Amino acid sequence: MKLAPHLHRIGNDIVAAYLIVADDGITVIDAGLPGHAKDLERELADLGRTPADIRGLVLTHGDSDHIGFAESLRREHGVPVYVHAADAHRARTGEKPKVATGPMRLGPTIGFFWYALRKRAVPTRYVTEVTEVHDGDVLDLPGAPAIIGMPGHSPGSIAVHSPLADAVFVGDALTTRHVLTGRPGPQPAPFTDDPAAASASLDRLAGLRASWVLPGHGAPWRGSPADVAAAVRAAA
Template sequence: MQLSPGLRRVGNEIVASYLFIDGRGVTVVDAGLAGHYGDLVAELADAGLTIDDVRAVILTHGDTDHLGFAERLRRDHGVPVYVHAADLDRAKGGDTPATSFGRGIRPWPVVRFFAYALAKGGARTEYLADARTLEGGEHLADLPGSPEIISMHGHSPGSIAVHSPALGAVAVGDALTTRHVLTGRRGPQPAPFTDSPDAALDSLDRLAATDAEWVLPGHGTPWNRGAAEAVRLVREAAAATAR
């Protein structure tokens, strides 16, 4: 799905990854679920590209619904995979993410999420065998989209956002969501399964500072009304939940 020139989504509002495209090729941000590999190939074809045009995968964090086809691209096609050093162990299968479901769960959104994850190969995700590590603050100018790495500690120890000023976009992983997978509630809000909710909220100031038009969550509809407005609404939703 093309969002704007050079910016595409693979997947849907349940689980998504993103493509940053320029004349040098493609940077894939997050790798969804294993079964999204075919969707990736189809999306690339729609853009007149192939797997051979993929220059890198950058993972916003190491949870399994973001690892998807990353190891397949690394192993079979030699595509380097980047992940924050603090999430490398999780991406290799050695760390356990938060599992608290929180309040307000509704059965249908939960069933829909897990049914979709199973249908798309969520039970057969390959953990990474190797990766290049990030620390936050890097500017990967040689990669398509010239992404800048923003540390977003909170959802996981090594959560990051991937900002492309050239494309006016920032992919945020689970730093926030625009559709809560456990309640079905829509709009910018805190994501579930977050290790440190307070730290995640503190990290949002870095998103607002990007001034990006597009905010691209791993779960939910892409947001094109600006990062600052998305952050304001997340904080508002968090405050309402705390009352």
């Protein structure tokens, strides 16, 4: 789905991934679930592009519902996969601490896990080889994605800022639809390792200039990063 001239989304408000589309190629942000590979193929075809045009895949963190087709894209098409050094082990193995899930409602929770099964979430295919990135890096990829450390949801959670796309991709640093309650609007994401650190990391968004804030779960936010950060804090 086209959001803006250089910005496309695959998936939906349950789980989403994004494409930065430039003249010199495509950068993919997050890899959703394995079944989203078909969505990626369709989006590329609509653009008149192929997987050969993908120069890199940047993961906002290493959780299973963000690494879905990363390994197949790496193995089958040679696309490098970038992840923050602090989440590299998680992306390669799935090892992570157990955290409280927080509030849940039966319907949305069942809907989330049913959607994940439909998109072949089980078994998870972890990423064998990753390229580690760090806070402050600007990657030599289409859209010049800049890495902003956002620890909290996981130690290596990041936001990715692309001036070309006029967007900041935030992964699970926040959500605009709680996958376990169905509650819409900006709010903290569930399954967060360190909620206090995640709240503090929202300060990193305030100084960014972008017209889009794009979470891994929920509707795209059309507005400033500072405004969405304030809304998340107000909802906490």
